[in-house]
Amino acid sequence: MKKHIYIYSPSSAVRDKASFKRGLKKLSAMGYEVEVDEAALTTHQRFAGDDKTRLAAIHRAASSGADIALISRGGYGLTRILPDIDYRAVANAISKGTQFVGFSDFTAFQLAVLAKTGAVTWAGPSLGEDFGAADGADDIMEACFDDLVTGQGEGSGWQLPKSAGKLVNDIKSNENTIIAESIHNISNSILWGGNLSMLTSLVGTPYMPVVKNGILFIEDVGEHPYKVERMLAQLLQAGILAQQKAIIFGQFSNYKLVPHDKGYKLASVVAWLKSNVKGLVLTGLPFGHIATKVLLPVGLSVTLAVEKRDAFLLWGHQH
Template structure:
């Protein structure tokens, strides 16, 4: 796995919008936070464009992203937001120059598309905060601080109190996954999961419980779940029930899907669509330890 160069003061970070339309004020405030950290910031020319639910047309979004992928003066790309549209944007991109000179990309949710592509091409990336998550209660969030520290080369390690549905054990493997709905949508495409021996991270937002079960059953019946070495479950926020109650909580749905396997399972990892949203290095060799009282997630770069 290739780990892009870490950042230093004065380096340029680009903010582009490859998916959903954005609130310009949130992005402008986010750029201010990055400048306070000592970085130069470039916002894509079309970052605030709008075309239906998208941040401009497919061509406009791709033009901004292509520019920063190719620009060697840009040392990291932080996406303005997720939403929907990354896969459409991706179809218009040429990654050849980027893959010759990789840089960190940062984002989550719909950005899982790019994490999947980069993993398959041997480049690590950061599942981490975008501008709407830079602040909490009017000050820089801990999630933002940890993400910036990671980009500067301080690798985080995490220790969490155990969830009652955890399954104990130790695992070592590359970290894959991201937003479960996007992972599910990529099944059968060139960006499908490579599960064998790896640790899968999943999170999601505002899905019906029956659809969560549908996605987990897809991963189970297709053989993905049985090939894993470990599972890390992040936030499943604002999940919805139907007129007839499904009868299980999100964690119960997920645990049931992996009950027959023996690898460690960690619930409640603080990453996803609500705070805290801690940074994860996708593609990194990762150690997962689920003990009786606490769980640990360590990156072994």
């Protein structure tokens, strides 16, 4: 039996109809049964329909019985409808096997589901930007998605950048402690996070999960490093970062440095963060607004293993 994928639009309106169609064609070519929500291409202002329309789409996705509920795109729109989502229905759908997949604005939904129900969703691709990419879907993203659909996924690995902080700061290490000589293993920690702007916007609301001894992963797009630092400072001062065993930087893309920065860049933010937290800080995770993205379980207990420059997030023992 073909795996069933349900496409819906909970955030911004689909403007790029060509990528939407390419995405549908790609998923069908991969052997999936693809169902498109009745309001997937609806437009109201900048949104994929008014609030009631998008809420109804989420609830249809939850009742679809699909193996995967995949967003058409991110953008903006979920934050304003978080109070009206039927979280019990979403959690029930997840318990019956529907995996909710997306990223960017979808982070708000994922963290709200985690906060309200403890259910696991998946940080991963969207239809248009990823499966409908003009130059074709990325092979690694496609393989990771297929692993999720078939229940084969057991983890993700990546190589830490040479330039991104050779210093390990798990015990406030001195400058002679080099990551290439280090072995770390953090087990039974909840993996959570996503888009940093969306995550920060939930601080102080009922939709921000309380995760202690967790592993937080973050990414963003179009945000200058000083804005990234400002958001991290808010999370730090709110006491959230001190509760994490590790913080993992995904990809921060499409921003522009200016002469005024005088050498201040994303690496400066990473160094600043390392000097202010006790947990492990890693970079280079292949996730964010980029073509090559892995899929990550939001809310699942995982193991983080680091040896020299090789890093792994493992959940096969839990999934």
